[in-house]
Amino acid sequence: SLRPAVPLPPPSQPLSIIQYALSLLHSPTTASSSTLSTTIFLIDSASGRHLTYSTFLQQVASLSSSLKALHPSLSNKDVAFVLSPPSLHIPVLYFSLLSLGVALSPSNPSSSPSEIDHQIRLSKPAVAFATSDISRKLPANIPVILLDSPQFLSMLESKVSGPTNDAAVNQSDTAAILYSSGTTGKVKGVVITHRNLIALIAGLYHNKLAKDEEENTHSVSLFTLPLFHVFGFFMLIRAASMGESVVLMEKFDFVKMLEAVARHRVTYIPVTPPLVVAMAKSDLVDKYDLSSLRSLGCGGAPLGKEVSERFRKKFPHVEIFQGYGLTETSGGATRTIGPEEATRHGSAGRLSENMEAKIVDPQTGEALPPGQRGELWLRGPAVMKGYAGDDAATAATLDSEGWLKTGDLCYFDSDGFLFIVDRLKELIKYKAYQVPPAELEHLLQSIPEVADAAVIPYPDEEAGQIPMAYIVRKPGSTISATEIMDSIAKQVAPYKKIRRVAFINSIPKSPAGKILRRELVSLACSTASS
Numbered sequence: 406s407l408r409p410a411v412p413l414p415p416p417s418q419p420l421s422i423i424q425y426a427l428s429l430l431h432s433p434t435t436a437s438s439s440t441l442s443t444t445i446f447l448i449d450s451a452s453g454r455h456l457t458y459s460t461f462l463q464q465v466a467s468l469s470s471s472l473k474a475l476h477p478s479l480s481n482k483d484v485a486f487v488l489s490p491p492s493l494h495i496p497v498l499y500f501s502l503l504s505l506g507v508a509l510s511p512s513n514p515s516s517s518p519s520e521i522d523h524q525i526r527l528s529k530p531a532v533a534f535a536t537s538d539i540s541r542k543l544p545a546n547i548p549v550i551l552l553d554s555p556q557f558l559s560m561l562e563s564k565v566s567g568p569t570n571d572a573a574v575n576q577s578d579t580a581a582i583l584y585s586s587g588t589t590g591k592v593k594g595v596v597i598t599h600r601n602l603i604a605l606i607a608g609l610y611h612n613k614l615a616k617d618e619e620e621n622t623h624s625v626s627l628f629t630l631p632l633f634h635v636f637g638f639f640m641l642i643r644a645a646s647m648g649e650s651v652v653l654m655e656k657f658d659f660v661k662m663l664e665a666v667a668r669h670r671v672t673y674i675p676v677t678p679p680l681v682v683a684m685a686k687s688d689l690v691d692k693y694d695l696s697s698l699r700s701l702g703c704g705g706a707p708l709g710k711e712v713s714e715r716f717r718k719k720f721p722h723v724e725i726f727q728g729y730g731l732t733e734t735s736g737g738a739t740r741t742i743g744p745e746e747a748t749r750h751g752s753a754g755r756l757s758e759n760m761e762a763k764i765v766d767p768q769t770g771e772a773l774p775p776g777q778r779g780e781l782w783l784r785g786p787a788v789m790k791g792y793a794g795d796d797a798a799t800a801a802t803l804d805s806e807g808w809l810k811t812g813d814l815c816y817f818d819s820d821g822f823l824f825i826v827d828r829l830k831e832l833i834k835y836k837a838y839q840v841p842p843a844e845l846e847h848l849l850q851s852i853p854e855v856a857d858a859a860v861i862p863y864p865d866e867e868a869g870q871i872p873m874a875y876i877v878r879k880p881g882s883t884i885s886a887t888e889i890m891d892s893i894a895k896q897v898a899p900y901k902k903i904r905r906v907a908f909i910n911s912i913p914k915s916p917a918g919k920i921l922r923r924e925l926v927s928l929a930c931s932t933a934s935s
C-alpha cells in the first residue's frame with residue numbers, strides 16, 4: 406500500500422530548496438526559458454497586478470543581492486522574521502531569503518504583540534520584515550525592513566545580471582521556522598530544513614509528472630490560505646517548482662473568492678474544511694461561473710464524509726483531494742491522488758512518498774494492525790528537525806529512532822488509507838468513554854438547517870464531561886436545541902449523544918481552518934457561571 410519511494414539528491418550535496426525548485430521549473434518537462442517570460446506566476450486578485458516567472462526571478466535576484474549588500478553579515482545561522490498580509494512581495498522575499506540560506510520565520514500578521522514576543526523568544530530573529538502598519542507590534546530591539554518603503558521597492562528593482570547569487574546552502578541548514586497553529590497550547594516554532602522541503606517537493610513533483618501524461622492543462626490556483634502557515638508555505642514552493650499560476654488574496658472573502666475563480670479561470674483551490682462546508686451549503690455559488698474549477702485540495706483539519714459527498718453532488722465536475730499534515734511534517738504526510746482515491750470520502754489518503762507510519766497504542770506504545778485506532782507516528786525525510794528554543798517539547802515529540810508522535814488518533818484501513826478520528830487531546834471523556842468531537846461536528850454539519858457547528862466538552866458532575874454543541878443556524882432557520890439533539894441521538898451510540906446545545910453567530914477558527922475549541926470551552930464556562 407506504500408507509494409513508490411522517490412529518489413532524492415544525496416544529502417551531502419550543498420543545495421537550497423530554491424535551487425532545487427528552480428531546477429524542476431527549468432527542466433524540459435516543466436517549462437522552457439521562452440515560456441517563463443510569458444507564463445504568469447503570481448496575480449494579486451484585488452488589483453490584477455501580476456508577475457511573470459521571468460520578472461519574479463529577476464526580483465528575487467535583485468532582492469537577494471541587495472539584502473546581502475545591506476546586511477553583509479547575514480548568514481545561514483540567521484533568522485528573518487516576516488509579518489505581513491499576502492502580497493506579491495512576499496513570495497519574492499521568501500525565495501530571496503531561502504536562496505541566501507537565511508532562515509525564514511513568517512508569522513500571522515494579526516497576532517498580538519505578546520504572541521509575537523513569544524514567537525521571537527523561540528526563533529531569535531536577527532532582522533524582521535513587516536508592513537509599516539504592522540511593524541509597531543514588533544519589539545524595538547529588532548532591526549526592521551519595511552516592505553512598503555521606497556528602500557524595499559528599490560531593492561526589488563536593482564538591476565543585477567545573471568542568475569541568483571546563491572550562497573552555499575547545505576541541505577541540513579534551517580530553511581524556515583514555522584509556527585504551529587497553537588490549537589492545543591502555546592505556539593511552537595517548528596524547525597524545517599532545506600532537506601525537509603526538498604523531500605516534500607520531490608514527492609509532489611513526481612505525481613505531477615504522472616498526472617501530466619493524462620491531462621495537459623495549465624494549472625491556475627487560488628490561494629485562500631495564509632502564506633505564513635505551513636499549508637500555504639509549501640503550496641507556494643510547489644506551484645513555483647511546477648510553473649503554475651497562483652492568484653493571491655490579500656484578505657479572504659467568500660464572494661471575492663467566487664469572483665476571482667470566474668475572472669482568472671481558476672482550476673484548483675487549496676482549502677481548509679470550513680470552505681468546503683461553505684461551498685457545499687451556500688446558495689451564492691450558483692451566481693458565479695465556476696466551470697473552470699477542476700479540483701480542491703483540502704487539508705488542515707478534519708473534513709466530514711457527509712460534507713465532502715454533499716460537495717460532490719453540488720459540483721460534480723470538481724474533485725476533492727484530501728491531505729493530512731502537520732507543521733512538523735513540512736506539509737502533507739498523506740493525501741489522495743487521482744480520481745479513484747478522490748472517491749474515498751472521509752479518508753485523508755495514503756502516505757506521501759518517502760513517508761513511513763505506524764499506529765501506536767498510546768498507553769503501551771505497541772504498534773497496532775490496520776483497522777485499529779491509536780496514535781499516528783510518522784517518520785521520513787520531510788519530518789522536522791525539532792522545535793526551536795524548546796528541547797523538552799522536541800524530546801517529547803521526536804523519539805530516538807526519528808518517529809514523530811502526531812498526537813492524532815487515527816487508523817489505517819486495509820488498503821492503506823488513513824482515517825483521522827480526532828486529536829487525542831481533544832477527546833471528550835464521558836464516563837469511561839471517549840467521544841471524538843470531530844465525528845459529531847460532521848454529523849451536525851450535515852443537518853440542512855445547520856450552517857456550522859463545533860462540539861466541546863462541558864463539565865458535568867456525574868459524567869465528568871458531556872458533549873456540548875455550538876450551532877450556527879442557517880439564516881431564517883428556527884431549528885431548536887431539542888431537534889438537533891434528537892437528530893444526532895438517532896445516529897450515534899448513547900454515550901456519544903449531544904447533551905447540551907447553544908446557538909452562536911459564528912464558530913471561532915484559526916487562519917488554517919481549525920476550530921478553536923479552547924475559546925468555546927472558556928465561553929461555555931463563563932456563560933455557565935454568570
Ligand code: ATP
Pocket residue numbers: 585586587588589590591592593703704705706707708727728729730731732733753811812813825827828917919
Ligand atoms: P498546535 O500543534 O500548536 O497545537 P496544530 O496542531 O493545530 O497546533 P498545525 O501544525 O497547523 O498546528 O496542524 C496540524 C494538525 O492539524 C494535525 O496534528 C491534525 O490534528 C490537524 N489536521 C491536519 N490535516 C488534517 C486532516 N486532513 N484531517 C484531520 N485533521 C487534520
Ligand code: MG
Pocket residue numbers: 585586731
Ligand atoms: Mg500540532
